[in-house]
Amino acid sequence: MGVHIELTAWRQTPVLRAEGRSSSSDVLVLSSKLESIAKRSAKRVVLDLSGMLFIDSNWLGMLIGCEKIYRANGKELVFFVPPGPNRELFRDTGLERVFRFIESREELEEGEDTPCPLPPTIRS
DSSP: OOEEEEEEEETTEEEEEEEEEOOHHHHHHHHHHHHHHHTSSOSEEEEEEEEEEEOOHHHHHHHHHHHHHHHHTTOEEEEEOOTTHHHHHHHHTTGGGTSEEESSGGGGGSSOOOOOOSOSOEEO
């Protein structure tokens, strides 16, 4: 089935939305997109995993690596993962204490609003 990845912005914050079922072949695609966004001027990026049907251990490892890159560059990677099996995976692995999660897009209004140097939509 694969994963569909779309980059949009919400109130000046880049939002990378992934939908589908994770596989090892998708790890490099998402990792590359996250690293590319980290090099831009936005201080915060949201990874929206609400459309993911399944997240495997390869993805978890990649997300940990991307989180380290963001922190090293003084940026914040924020996760939107609604309650359900995927959120339980983050909780059960202890990653819920490592990553910052938001429950809704309205939570993005908290903190500094930074310009988003991205076009409105990029699809892959």
